[in-house]
Amino acid sequence: MRVAIFTDTFAPDVNGVARTLKRFTDYLESKGYEFKVFAPESTNDSLFSSHIHRFASLPFFLYPECRLALPNMVQVKTELQRFKPDIIHVATPFNIGFCGLHYAKKLNIPVVGSYHTDFDQYLEYYDLQFFSKFLWKYMHWFHRPLRKIFVPSQETLEQLRKQGFMNLRIWGRGVDCSLFHPNYNLAEVREAYQIKEKFILSYVGRLAPEKDIETLMKLTTQLPENIRDNVHWLIVGDGPLKEEMMKSSPENMTFAGYLNGVNLAKVYASSDLFVFPSPTETFGNVVLEAHAAGTPVIGANSGGVKNIIQQGKTGFLCEPKNIDQFSTAIHTILTNETLQKDMGNNAHAYALTQTWSQIFDGLLKEYEGALEDPIQMRYA
Numbered sequence: 264m265r266v267a268i269f270t271d272t273f274a275p276d277v278n279g280v281a282r283t284l285k286r287f288t289d290y291l292e293s294k295g296y297e298f299k300v301f302a303p304e305s306t307n308d309s310l311f312s313s314h315i316h317r318f319a320s321l322p323f324f325l326y327p328e329c330r331l332a333l334p335n336m337v338q339v340k341t342e343l344q345r346f347k348p349d350i351i352h353v354a355t356p357f358n359i360g361f362c363g364l365h366y367a368k369k370l371n372i373p374v375v376g377s378y379h380t381d382f383d384q385y386l387e388y389y390d391l392q393f394f395s396k397f398l399w400k401y402m403h404w405f406h407r408p409l410r411k412i413f414v415p416s417q418e419t420l421e422q423l424r425k426q427g428f429m430n431l432r433i434w435g436r437g438v439d440c441s442l443f444h445p446n447y448n449l450a451e452v453r454e455a456y457q458i459k460e461k462f463i464l465s466y467v468g469r470l471a472p473e474k475d476i477e478t479l480m481k482l483t484t485q486l487p488e489n490i491r492d493n494v495h496w497l498i499v500g501d502g503p504l505k506e507e508m509m510k511s512s513p514e515n516m517t518f519a520g521y522l523n524g525v526n527l528a529k530v531y532a533s534s535d536l537f538v539f540p541s542p543t544e545t546f547g548n549v550v551l552e553a554h555a556a557g558t559p560v561i562g563a564n565s566g567g568v569k570n571i572i573q574q575g576k577t578g579f580l581c582e583p584k585n586i587d588q589f590s591t592a593i594h595t596i597l598t599n600e601t602l603q604k605d606m607g608n609n610a611h612a613y614a615l616t617q618t619w620s621q622i623f624d625g626l627l628k629e630y631e632g633a634l635e636d637p638i639q640m641r642y643a
Contacts, residue, residue, distance in 0.1 A: 264627070264631075265349045265350075266349070266350055266351075267343060267350070268287075268299070269351065269354065269359045270353075270359060271302070271331070271357040271358065271359045273305070274305075276305055277521055279548045280354065280355065283436060284354060286623075287623055291623075297346075299315075299342065300316065301363065302359060303317065303320030304320050318334045318359070321333075331357055331358050332357075334359055334362045343366055344370070348372060349372075349634060350375065351363050351366070351373070351374045352375050352630075353367075353374060353375075353376040354376070354379065355379070356406075360405070373410055373634055375412070375633050376405075376409040379546075380545060381422075381545050399426060402426075403427065410430065411629055412430060412431050413433070413626070414545065415436055415567055417570050418567055419545045420433055435617070435622050437551075437620075438548075438614050438617050438618075440618075442524065442525070443531060443552045445557035445558075447529045449533045452530055456497060458497070460492075460515060462490075463497055463535055464494050464593070465496075465499065465531065465533075465534040465558075466497075466538055467499040467522075467531070467537070467553075468500050469502040470498070470501060470505045470508060471503055472504065473541070473543045474502075474540070474543070475540040475542055476540075482538065483512070483515075485586050486593060487590065490594050490597055490598070494515065495515045495517065496516040497530060499527065500520075527552075532557065536559055536597065536603075537558045537560045538561050538562075538589070539553075539561070540584075540589065542563040543565075543566060545567050547568040551617060554611065555611060558607060559606035559607055561579050561593055561596075563583040564581060564582055573609070577606055577610040577613055578592075578610065579592035
């Protein structure tokens with residue numbers, strides 16, 4: 264099977280979509296599948312590979328890490344005709360994804376797609392709700408020709424089903440438990456960031472409005488006093504709100520910037536709790552990574568996160584923006600050492616069942632099914 268992937272973000276970009284697709288292409292390469300990736304130039308140093316075709320691009324205003332590319336249509340067509348893919352996978356609904364969809368139709372190549380980002384919920388955080396009707400109209404049009412639409416969680420599947428989408432399939436996410444695990448020297452993170460407080464509360468993700476950073480910052484001042492004075496907040500990531508956060512941050516908050524690999528894994532493992540208030544996740548890769556490190560998670564009861572956290576077993580789900588619930592959940596775990604330990608063990612055990620190989624094997628089987636699926640109307 265030859266696979267052509269069209270995406271508006273790819274490694275080394277630092278976001279869930281880019282990282283997932285990079286893992287998938289690594290898997291394809293390891294299994295001997297031929298593939299081509301069509302993607303924008305990266306916001307970071309570009310990876311050179313004969314499998315990847317890059318195009319000049321501009322940042323997307325809602326999500327600068329996701330690029331609006333300016334693809335050379337003639338070059339794309341020539342490469343597709345040379346490569347002769349069996350299937351095209353469009354991973355994003357912007358310029359590169361549109362290009363892939365166009366040539367799938369024009370060259371009569373079976374096409375599937377994936378829905379990674381809930382841009383409709385993003386609109387609320389940028390006061391752009393008036394775009395919602397137009398956005399859904401476009402999303403319906405874009406996804407109509409797809410033989411299958413892959414979504415990362417049951418919650419996202421139900422949301423799209425209510426919007427009238429059909430032929431939905433769950434393409435979950437895995438975690439590398441050889442990298443993310445509890446068995447690191449926990450003193451290293453404390454020494455690196457000069458943390459002296461008893462507890463470390465971490466956040467990993469983009470520092471942007473749609474992640475509900477406002478709730479995170481309110482929590483720093485509204486925790487019970489006996490907890491507030493004994494915690495250190497370790498913030499991993501970057502984004503448009505970082506400068507504002509740094510200006511208003513308390514003394515017990517450290518900004519580590521972007522981290523990956525072992526350095527990121529050590530932060531998860533060294534944390535007593537992972538706090539993730541974002542209500543806009545279609546999955547929540549960082550939540551699963553924290554679980555793999557044996558760290559309980561306090562998260563928003565929304566989106567894909569609610570399909571990962573097992574309430575009262577691996578962490579707590581809280582009503583989005585509800586400071587009291589988040590605060591109570593943090594207090595409950597940090598004041599009960601046995602509960603914290605049990606939740607961490609349960610979280611790690613759950614993560615061990617979520618392997619990438621199993622996830623990607625399932626996706627390839629879905630591809631095979633799509634190749635046999637006759638063209639049909641995708642909406643009721």
